[in-house]
Amino acid sequence: MAEIFLIAEPELSVGRLEATLARLPAAALLLKAGEEDDFAYTDRAKTLAKIAQKTNCAVLLDNRPHLVRKAYVDGVHMSGGIKALREAIEELKPDFIVGTGDIGSRHEAMTRGELEIDYLMFGDRDDIEGREMADWWAETFEVPSVYCADGTQDLSGLKCEFVAFTQANWDNAAPGDAS
Numbered sequence: 001m002a003e004i005f006l007i008a009e010p011e012l013s014v015g016r017l018e019a020t021l022a023r024l025p026a027a028a029l030l031l032k033a034g035e036e037d038d039f040a041y042t043d044r045a046k047t048l049a050k051i052a053q054k055t056n057c058a059v060l061l062d063n064r065p066h067l068v069r070k071a072y073v074d075g076v077h078m079s080g081g082i083k084a085l086r087e088a089i090e091e092l093k094p095d096f097i098v099g100t101g102d103i104g105s106r107h108e109a110m111t112r113g114e115l116e117i118d119y120l121m122f123g124d125r126d127d128i129e130g131r132e133m134a135d136w137w138a139e140t141f142e143v144p145s146v147y148c149a150d151g152t153q154d155l156s157g158l159k160c161e162f163v164a165f166t167q168a169n170w171d172n173a174a175p176g177d178a179s
Helices: 014-023 038-053 065-071 082-092 106-113 130-140 167-172
Strands: 003-008 026-031 058-062 075-078 097-100 119-122 145-149 162-166
Touching: 003 167, 014 026, 014 038, 026 038, 026 162, 038 058, 038 065, 058 065, 058 097, 065 075, 065 082, 075 082, 082 097, 082 106, 106 119, 106 130, 119 130, 130 145, 162 167
Parallel strands: 003 026, 003 162, 026 058, 058 075, 075 097, 097 119, 119 145, 145 162
Antiparallel strands: none
16 A cells, blocks of 8 residues: 655645645655745744654655755655765765655666665656556565656556655545555
8 A cells, every 4th residue: 555645835834734634644745845945945844844743744855955954854855866866865864764756767767776765756757657657666676666646547556655646636635545
């Protein structure tokens, strides 16, 4: 059974997060940074992390590994190039989660998967078939895969370890969607 991975937009309110976590047993929450500067992002992350972590939901920052310790979160999601991913791993492992997404091919997935990462996210790009990639990865490798669902498709038979929902799809997600 896949666990739920939530992706939050910068405008996420405390009330919306509390209501969502009361309804969905999320394992992880990725806080998108948007255009916020480091100070505003850190403050927002601290506030939301306190809420999410009370429900045993890991909180991840968006491409800002240098803020993980300051924000008291659990790790970072890197969607940039391999160099930035390596730097995040060097800075944060083994104490924090480092995951990656924005994967364009099987070769790129394997290259990233050889690093000391905690998960690979598929389906967050428009140019590849995310579910097929997520299931292929889950069947072939030990590093967990995350499938970024659009909230409208049937998720039965999903083989990956996590299913991600963007904030726009939280209301359509149900606890059974990840099974």
